[in-house]
Amino acid sequence: MQAWAFADGSEHISVQAMTAEGQPVPHELAGIPAVRVHSECATGDIFGSFRCDCGPQLKQGLEIIQRIGGYMIYTKNHEGRGIGLVNKLRAYALQDQGLDTLEANLRLGLGADERDYRQTAVILHRLGLTKIRLITNNPAKEMSLGELGIEIAGLVPDRIEPRAENARYLETKRDRMNHLLPFSEAE
Template identity: 45%
Template sequence: MTKQPKYEYVSSAKLPTRWGEFRIHGFVEASGQEHVALSFGQWEAGDTVPIRIHSECLTGDALFSTRCDCGFQLEKALQNIVEHGFGVLLYLRQEGRGIGLLNKIRAYHLQDSGMDTVEANEHLGFDADLRSYDICKLMLDTLNVSKVELMTNNPRKMDALKSLGIEIIARKPIDHGITKDNKKYIQTKTEKLGHAFDPHVFK
């Protein structure tokens, strides 16, 4: 019996956006979970490619919530890629740092009652961050990317890529979308999850 691959590339197509024309590439896990990569422009093997690993956030990405910075960072990353002339955004379907959409809403309710984002996840019985980045290796290999400039404030993403054999040439901060509604959330990520935000954003 043939063993099903853990991750699989599916197909690609054009994806026009208001920033420019990307290509969208579909990937699937053996579990059935689907993910996509957006690529823009052309590069040669061995080039350093700017990338963003972005975890799905329906409330921020699609519903324009200001209680997180996700939607702002998604837009900024796509703009940065187009301005650079080429790059990749890996969009991973792992809502709420891996706890899922409905559990994220439950966590929001707990945060409305005074818990921070880490306390809320843990109160629901989850780790603070359940995300996995293993599929990024297949995605980047498929797109012929081995060296990257990573747009992130999250050291776990850097560690994950390094463990997968991806060479990180530089980290580009993405301090974007700080609002009165998400400042406490971002400060918690900095203090409890090690995210590298510039201290000025909390003033």
């Protein structure tokens, strides 16, 4: 595990999958590591909220890299797609009034997704990872990292089965934010 600190005060974590003998897990595909870039989510990762799929994605992402070799980059300051915890809780209140996650952010005068992947790209470059298989369902993350000099050799899906509490959230990700999610509890 490595911690990364940047001049703006942000701190991130990278974890490489290791064998019981302390060696890196061999990469399943021709030496190209799988990488999960996981955005901080206090409500999902720490408190187990069912409103999102973040906690299960974190767990599943770690399982994937342990199985096929690779890294987890845990990105701080990405709470609520980059709007921060306080604004995320404000967005939750709007969602409770019937707005979806995208509409709630926009109503608050915020962007649909304000995450910045520049520091993630710096970490990947410092780890010597310029060609990866990205564990994600989010094509915007793939595009952003590609624009920052990370070659994406393919996507590894990180799909979580929907629950009643997050079905609308996942539908919004799929239908309005182009996430590669083929299912919905409502279907």
